[in-house]
Amino acid sequence: MDAIILQILNGLDKGSAYALIALGLTLIFGTLGVVNFAHGALFMIGAFCAVTVQRLLNLSFQTVDETQKDFLGNPLKVDTPYVEAWFGPEVGATIIDWSVPLAVVFAIPIMLAVGYAMERGLIKHFYKRPHADQILVTFGLAIVLQEIIKYFFGANPIQTPEPSALKGSLDIGLMLGFDPNAIIYPIWRLVYFAFAAVIIGGVFAFLQFTTFGMVVRAGMADRETVGLLGINIDKRFTIMFGIAAGVAGLAGVMYGPLNPPNYHMGMDFLVLSFVVVVVGGMGSLPGAVAAGFLLGVLESFASTTWATTTIPGINQIIIYLVAIIILLTRPRGLMGRKGVMEE
Amino acid sequence: MSNNELTRRGLLRTGAVAGAGVALPTIFTASSAAAYTNEPTGGTVTLGFNVPQTGPYADEGNDELLAQQLAVEHLNGEGDGGCLNTFTSKALKGNGILGKKVTFVTGDTQTKSDAARASAKSMIEKDGAIMINGGSSSGVAVAVQGLCQDAGVIFMAGLTHSNDTTGKDRKKNGFRHFFNAYMSAAALAPVLSKEMGADRRAYHLTADYTWGWTQQESIAAATEAMGWETVNNVLTPLASTDFSSYIAPVLNSGADVLVLNHYGGNMVNSLTNAIQFGLLDKVANGKDFKIVVPLYSELMAAGAGENIKGVLGSMNYNWQLDNEGSKAFVKSFGEKYGKPPSNSAQTCYAQVLLYADACERAGTFNPCGVAEALEGFEFDGLGNGKTLYRAEDHQCFKDVLVVRGAQNPTNAYDTLEIVEVTPVEQVMYAPDHPMFGGAEASLGECNSGA
Numbered sequence: 123m124d125a126i127i128l129q130i131l132n133g134l135d136k137g138s139a140y141a142l143i144a145l146g147l148t149l150i151f152g153t154l155g156v157v158n159f160a161h162g163a164l165f166m167i168g169a170f171c172a173v174t175v176q177r178l179l180n181l182s183f184q185t186v187d188e189t190q191k192d193f194l195g196n197p198l199k200v201d202t203p204y205v206e207a208w209f210g211p212e213v214g215a216t217i218i219d220w221s222v223p224l225a226v227v228f229a230i231p232i233m234l235a236v237g238y239a240m241e242r243g244l245i246k247h248f249y250k251r252p253h254a255d256q257i258l259v260t261f262g263l264a265i266v267l268q269e270i271i272k273y274f275f276g277a278n279p280i281q282t283p284e285p286s287a288l289k290g291s292l293d294i295g296l297m298l299g300f301d302p303n304a305i306i307y308p309i310w311r312l313v314y315f316a317f318a319a320v321i322i323g324g325v326f327a328f329l330q331f332t333t334f335g336m337v338v339r340a341g342m343a344d345r346e347t348v349g350l351l352g353i354n355i356d357k358r359f360t361i362m363f364g365i366a367a368g369v370a371g372l373a374g375v376m377y378g379p380l381n382p383p384n385y386h387m388g389m390d391f392l393v394l395s396f397v398v399v400v401v402g403g404m405g406s407l408p409g410a411v412a413a414g415f416l417l418g419v420l421e422s423f424a425s426t427t428w429a430t431t432t433i434p435g436i437n438q439i440i441i442y443l444v445a446i447i448i449l450l451t452r453p454r455g456l457m458g459r460k461g462v463m464e465e
Numbered sequence: 466m467s468n469n470e471l472t473r474r475g476l477l478r479t480g481a482v483a484g485a486g487v488a489l490p491t492i493f494t495a496s497s498a499a500a501y502t503n504e505p506t507g508g509t510v511t512l513g514f515n516v517p518q519t520g521p522y523a524d525e526g527n528d529e530l531l532a533q534q535l536a537v538e539h540l541n542g543e544g545d546g547g548c549l550n551t552f553t554s555k556a557l558k559g560n561g562i563l564g565k566k567v568t569f570v571t572g573d574t575q576t577k578s579d580a581a582r583a584s585a586k587s588m589i590e591k592d593g594a595i596m597i598n599g600g601s602s603s604g605v606a607v608a609v610q611g612l613c614q615d616a617g618v619i620f621m622a623g624l625t626h627s628n629d630t631t632g633k634d635r636k637k638n639g640f641r642h643f644f645n646a647y648m649s650a651a652a653l654a655p656v657l658s659k660e661m662g663a664d665r666r667a668y669h670l671t672a673d674y675t676w677g678w679t680q681q682e683s684i685a686a687a688t689e690a691m692g693w694e695t696v697n698n699v700l701t702p703l704a705s706t707d708f709s710s711y712i713a714p715v716l717n718s719g720a721d722v723l724v725l726n727h728y729g730g731n732m733v734n735s736l737t738n739a740i741q742f743g744l745l746d747k748v749a750n751g752k753d754f755k756i757v758v759p760l761y762s763e764l765m766a767a768g769a770g771e772n773i774k775g776v777l778g779s780m781n782y783n784w785q786l787d788n789e790g791s792k793a794f795v796k797s798f799g800e801k802y803g804k805p806p807s808n809s810a811q812t813c814y815a816q817v818l819l820y821a822d823a824c825e826r827a828g829t830f831n832p833c834g835v836a837e838a839l840e841g842f843e844f845d846g847l848g849n850g851k852t853l854y855r856a857e858d859h860q861c862f863k864d865v866l867v868v869r870g871a872q873n874p875t876n877a878y879d880t881l882e883i884v885e886v887t888p889v890e891q892v893m894y895a896p897d898h899p900m901f902g903g904a905e906a907s908l909g910e911c912n913s914g915a
Contacts, residue, residue: 125714125717128717129713131713132709132710132713135709193876194795194799272523276524277520277521277522278764278768279733281737281769281770281772283770283771289741290743290746291742291743291746303717303749304717306716306747308709308741379741380707381706381707381737382733382737382769382770384521387706390704425710426714437702438702
């Protein structure tokens, strides 16, 4: 029982990332009808927003410490971050320690701007082109973006640790009456899950309870009719592209402490997120979220020793296996609208 | 009208015949005079540096490239000479190789076997590279080694740690300066036993490819010989980015040690995940839980950040080694590039000098002569201490470093501390050891490409 709870927890945090990326993907597909293969790159750029904030907060001036030597035997140049000089060592160190949560604030305008620029600068020219063209151009864009990041940040992963107060793990098993160490779970993974729930809830609330959201939903259902009513639906859809980019970016910012960001991380998530969208139903927001968590949990269970010894390699194929079954039995996906991807 | 007028077709025909006539003697002389592949005929000799310049190991490849450029400078008599001043062989004079100025071309392996073979092939066939050096993957090393064997050039592998490179896949034209999985295990096991006790239960996570398998096999055998029990070995896909579902069951398995047979991004992520789960803060079977990373590199250590604190592993070389060769290399590399060299950089630097030295001693660039000069060669002064290139399998034997993630690093380069320099005698094995292809493993015949 404890092993089952543990794998469900594991699946939830993995599913959180899938759900957040897939939510943005399906939002773009549902509004603009564009298959955006650059969406993983937006997740990666979000993670590098955290790296950038960390580097900005660590901007330092050098002093020479004659008592210490560097690797060549010269007097050691000691770096002191400006924030520590300005606010004092303790406050400065605390600010640096909280760089990832601070990066969330920094990433919101950056990601909105990146999304807006991407849509206006490139993707809008491909609205009326076949999906194959859209996939090619956005995939190319993803490669360009990751190479730009590699040029500036290198290929090696960069640690963006969680704040010290949120390091370590909780013995959830003990709280539930199991033996000690039966269900250990990292605090930051729980934070990530909670954060994803808030973001997903926020996007749904925005679409459900605001006039803007109502118009967007109407546009998703019947774009032409909304346009005939004199509403500039294109402008709203562009804003939705920016919001989708923001969601992917924030997912990336908070993901950094789980696994150190590298320039390739977007590609690692991209294919899986597309599978999530297909399983959930193209254009279905609740479908994307539900499928994200479902596949996250399934992947987690497939990685257990029991599963891999019973069916070797199941951990590598489970998601695609589910996708094949769904496509064969219910081509529109779990919660897809009738008619979408079924013609 | 005269029929002697020059027509376009006539000109082309005449030109083709004349061109073939002029080229014919050259074709004959080229094939008949060349005693071996890419025999240098002018005043220069070209080396081929095949390293990952793109992809996940691009930073490591860049470090290798910097070291190889430095080696070329030293061979040509530029800079401070580096290890030419400390190398026990005095055949190199700083006037190139056999009087020819050394130039180089580079290829991008992308850490993909097919891309690495294509770039090596291009350097050999188009650029006339006389040898191929470098790389950061066992899969790539085995693939390129096979290509160089067929092409008739010397291959000196870069960072490759699988037993197979000089085991079942050994080749007469291939040499490895780097240590291997067996040596890591042989060096680590006694230290692990001393620090953690002989009564331990180990849980292995292993990257599911050639290096991971040989690493796990080696470390499991060595620790079991010390009295440890292997509780479980879970193979993880190479493409994995999150290891939480593999790490979550570890504490509940009855294990008290986690061995991460991972390298590069896999290792950075699995170690980060293990620390997140708080494994190092736990007590299992009445003992403090421990993590072991059999193979370390400086770039991995930098990627893993604070997570490596106190975690034991092994290395081929570390810039903190206090011998004359190491000091000369660190000074030369550090002054030129502003950072200490990584162990892959030192490997590639040493290999370039060793190749050049072998040519000088053999008096030829012929790969068979060079291979003969390298076989059984003993030397010192290149940074690793006393070293032997064993003739039977072309594996290099030298002391192995057991290192630990530094508890209180004082700077960005001080991430690992040397725990023990394991003497070479302790990591020696027979050339026909079962983990290295057994009695069937053979170098085969040397191929000069003639």
